[in-house]
Amino acid sequence: MIFRPARRFTKMSLKAFHLIFVTLLTALAFGCAAWAFQSGSVLWGATAIVAGIFVILYGIYFLKKLKKISYL
Amino acid sequence: MEIPYTVQARPDTGLYNAKLGIWLFLASEVMLFGGLFSAYVLLRVGAEPGMWPHGWLNVTLGTVNTLLLALSAITTLLAWAACKVRDFTKFKIFHACTILLALTFLGIKSYEYHDKLIHYEIKLNNGTFADGHLVEKSADFDLAKKTGTVTLHGHIVTDEKELMDLRSPEAQAAKHEEVIVAATDIKSMGNYGPRHNTFTAIYFTLTGLHALHILGGTLVIFYFWAFGGAMWKTDPERFTNRIEVSGLFWHFVDLVWIFLFPVLYLT
Numbered sequence: 001m002i003f004r005p006a007r008r009f010t011k012m013s014l015k016a017f018h019l020i021f022v023t024l025l026t027a028l029a030f031g032c033a034a035w036a037f038q039s040g041s042v043l044w045g046a047t048a049i050v051a052g053i054f055v056i057l058y059g060i061y062f063l064k065k066l067k068k069i070s071y072l
Numbered sequence: 073m074e075i076p077y078t079v080q081a082r083p084d085t086g087l088y089n090a091k092l093g094i095w096l097f098l099a100s101e102v103m104l105f106g107g108l109f110s111a112y113v114l115l116r117v118g119a120e121p122g123m124w125p126h127g128w129l130n131v132t133l134g135t136v137n138t139l140l141l142a143l144s145a146i147t148t149l150l151a152w153a154a155c156k157v158r159d160f161t162k163f164k165i166f167h168a169c170t171i172l173l174a175l176t177f178l179g180i181k182s183y184e185y186h187d188k189l190i191h192y193e194i195k196l197n198n199g200t201f202a203d204g205h206l207v208e209k210s211a212d213f214d215l216a217k218k219t220g221t222v223t224l225h226g227h228i229v230t231d232e233k234e235l236m237d238l239r240s241p242e243a244q245a246a247k248h249e250e251v252i253v254a255a256t257d258i259k260s261m262g263n264y265g266p267r268h269n270t271f272t273a274i275y276f277t278l279t280g281l282h283a284l285h286i287l288g289g290t291l292v293i294f295y296f297w298a299f300g301g302a303m304w305k306t307d308p309e310r311f312t313n314r315i316e317v318s319g320l321f322w323h324f325v326d327l328v329w330i331f332l333f334p335v336l337y338l339t
Contacts, residue, residue, distance in 0.1 A: 012095070014319045018149045021323050024330050025142055032135075035338050039239070055142075062149070069156055 015069055022059040026052055079309045090317045098324050101285075105328055108278055112335065115270045125271045126339070127238035128264075133184055134337040137177050141326045144173040148293075148319045155312040160304055163315070167297045170322070174290040181283050188272065192224055193235065194253055194261040202228050202251050203235050206263075218255045225250055275336055282332060285325045292318050 029052030036044035076082075077089050085092055116124055147169040154162035187205075194202040204226015213220030227246050229235060237243060262268055266276040296315060303311045 013091075014149060014152050014316045014323070017320055017323045018145065021145055021327060021330075024327060028138070028330050028334065031334060032338070035334070058146075066149075066153060069153060 015066055018062065019059070022055060022062065026055045026059070029055055079307075079313060088313055090313055091320075094317045094320050098320065101324060105278075105281075108274070108281070109331070109335070112274045112278065115274055119270065122233045123236055123269075125236050125238075125269070126240075127243070128271070129275075129337045130184065130187075131337050133180055134333050137180050138329065138333050140173045140177045140180075141329050144170045144177075145323055145326045147173065148322045152312070152315045152319050155308070155315050158308060160301070164297060167293055171290055171294055171297065174286055174293075178283060178286060178290075181279065185276075188264040188276075191264040192222075192261055193232075193264070193268070194222070194224070195259045196228075196253070196257050197259050198257070200228050200230050201232055201235065202226065202253050204248060204251060207250060213255060215255055215258060215261065218258075221252050221254050222258075222261070223250055223252050227251065278332055278336065282325065282328055285328070289318070289322050289325055293322070 029048050033045045033048035033052065036042075036048055075089070079088060081088050082092075087095075147166045151163050151166035151170065154160075154166060190206045192202075192204065192206050196202060202224055204224035207223040207225050209222045210220040213222055225248060227248050228251060229246075234242065264272055266273045296311075296318060300311055300314075303314075
């Protein structure tokens with residue numbers, strides 16, 4: 001029987017899981033902003049948008065920083 | 073006898089043992105929390121109109137806890153990255169931060185629980201409701217014997233529905249002051265614990281289970297932080313894998329909170 005290596009996505013590492021986490025955190029931040037604006041809280045909404053942008057910037061930084069570490 | 077595939081990936085699965093194990097475990101966890109989220113949805117859509125609470129939880133504290141867990145996810149990743157580049161000192165620093173962040177999260181959660189457990193709703197004999205935080209019970213207070221008084225910091229409403237939406241303009245405008253209720257006037261009373269209604273039941277179940285996961289993860293991380301040095305010296309690759317596995321669990325717990333926070337605090 002010949003064993004074939006499993007496909008890449010099945011070997012999900014902490015790096016890949018962290019990327020999913022950052023993506024969902026970004027969605028949460030912008031979702032909170034929408035909720036805050038709908039509730040009439042402009043300050044909370046603006047803070048959530050800034051937080052969302054910060055998370056995106058962090059995601060880019062993280063990908064650059066851990067470039068040498070494999071997804072596997 | 074040496075156990076195979078503790079460091080190298082098994083050819084057929086492409087994973088080392090612990091990683092396969094943690095993903096199977098996380099799959100079971102998805103089913104556990106998925107079932108409870110389904111229960112939440114069913115309880116909510118099945119609630120009588122106007123009887124599902126809104127604004128009962130402190131959004132500021134929930135936001136702070138979200139930030140703490142997000143930061144702890146980052147420190148977990150950095151601790152693993154430090155192991156990858158063979159820097160044990162940085163690993164210790166980052167995981168010390170993870171532990172502190174997790175303990176702060178649990179402290180805030182405990183405060184929120186305490187706040188709910190000292191919040192009382194009292195149904196009075198005249199059909200109105202006294203609602204607020206417990207200030208004191210008189211020394212002779214006994215609900216069964218109908219003796220003594222109980223003092224709340226809150227207000228009295230005529231309809232229980234008025235207590236459901238605390239974001240409504242009426243609720244925001246309500247004046248809270250000390251309310252003294254005699255035991256003889258009380259029909260029933262109870263705090264905002266899990267027994268109060270279906271919302272508090274599912275709230276305590278979901279967040280309690282989540283907090284237990286945080287506690288368990290913290291204990292595991294603390295074990296690696298405090299006693300990991302021996303394995304680090306003999307088998308750093310295997311130790312790094314253990315840190316990755318604990319990090320995967322931690323990220324899962326953080327992801328659960330990312331769903332819990334908007335569902336419980338913002339809706």
